[in-house]
Amino acid sequence: MTPQKGRIWANRMLASGRCVRCGKPREHYMRTCDACAKKDTARTRKRTGSKVWRPGGPGRPPKVVRDDMAEQKPKVGE
Numbered sequence: 247m248t249p250q251k252g253r254i255w256a257n258r259m260l261a262s263g264r265c266v267r268c269g270k271p272r273e274h275y276m277r278t279c280d281a282c283a284k285k286d287t288a289r290t291r292k293r294t295g296s297k298v299w300r301p302g303g304p305g306r307p308p309k310v311v312r313d314d315m316a317e318q319k320p321k322v323g324e
């Protein structure tokens with residue numbers, strides 16, 4: 247079975263360090279750029295009804311600091 251064209255393109259993007267969806271350079275994630283990962287997170291959160299990560303809660307912290315987390319940071323340092 248020959249690989250699908252989209253898979254071939256995605257593999258080429260992975261090898262060259264770019265996003266497998268839009269082709270922009272990757273920064274923090276293994277397969278997608280930060281913008282695509284943010285969309286993924288929003289979609290999954292809507293589908294599963296999961297809540298946003300909080301300090302001290304279960305799971306790992308997000309790799310990219312969210313806007314509301316940047317506001318929280320000065321409070322932690324007090």
Ligand SMILES: [Zn+2]
Nearest residue numbers: 265268279282
């Ligand atoms: Zn992307």
